[in-house]
Amino acid sequence: MRSSMMSMVVLGAALASAAPTLSSSLVKRASSSCTFNSAASASASAKSCSTVVLDNIEVPAGETLDLSDLASSSTAKPPSATRNGMGPLIRSSGSNIILTGTSNHTINGGGERWWDGEGTNGGKTKPKFFYAHDLDDSTITGLNVKNTPVQAFSVQSDNPVLNRITIENSDGDYNGGHNTDAFDVSESNGVTIRNAVVRNQDDCLAVNSGTNIVFTGGTCSGGHGLSIGSVGGRDDNTVSNVTISHSTVSNSANGIRIKTISRATSKVSGVTFNNIQLSGITEYGVVIEQDYENGSPTGTPTTGVPITDLTMQQVTGSVESDDTPVYILCGDGSCSDWTWLNVDVTGGESRSKCENVPSGASC
């Protein structure tokens, strides 16, 4: 059973009267239905309902719309609305949950209230938009998100599917939006992200750790492209079996990127990029480097995070004139078993400083 009512969620910001209609509902499809019209009542009571419809909800800045533990009525989580500790604007957890947006809604993260050009590096403390943590065997479908304060979706779950999520953060371009990653995946198994449309100022996808991950049908623009990493130095540092396919990256700093942390130990294996189209890339079309430290490249690769069994297939497009189509900086012997087929990134100047490029790839 699915509610057909249009309802409204406004997050972290009063709804300006000049704004277009902002409406949404998040619905868990099941047998009984509760409708809430305040974030406090939804956060307090949603877990005892099998279907949740949110109607005209406003989440005050610094609080969290808490849709945790939806599948169970018994375990109450500690309250997560944290004015000072800055939880996410929305969190959801549970098993076999379905969260769906009604057609034509927008969920406005009110990011302009926090944007100061510093993202998570400084300035105001900013809430992430959505924690999908321990949201297992569950689906989030058809959400239209606008103006996230910083990172949008943090995914730490087993077998979640995120389908048709649109993230429209282009206001952040001239307004101080920074670190507005669309999907950050870590400590997860079996993630599928399909048909995302992203307009932001940082990674469209960043996989920091996890296994059996699929990202397909994505349309990424304005940001930093499709990234693995940086890998290393976290609690979980293994990336394996990741397929990123049938996606476009336009008007972005990078197209495809794999970064590993200098002197860390872990591994990246079984990553495939297939059918990726690049355009308007302003730094690197494809960049793979094993030299990251404190968020920046050192220029000196290390060998502790080998990148093996990497496939690039049908990666095509162009970079801007002063930029680099392909840059590979590997440690001695720490990149191997690469297959590149029809990698054709044109424009710019080729990089003379590639190191330890494994056979199969070219730089």
Ligand SMILES: *[C@@H]1O[C@H](CO)[C@@H](O)[C@H](O)[C@H]1NC(C)=O
């Ligand atoms: C969708 O929203 C837009 C902008 O608010 C509005 O112009 C349009 O009529 C809406 N369409 C439907 C089917 O409700």
Ligand SMILES: *[C@@H]1O[C@H](CO)[C@@H](O)[C@H](O)[C@H]1NC(C)=O
């Ligand atoms: C890789 O992940 C995909 C998607 O979860 C899965 O279908 C496939 O079986 C996995 N491959 C291996 C070798 O585990």
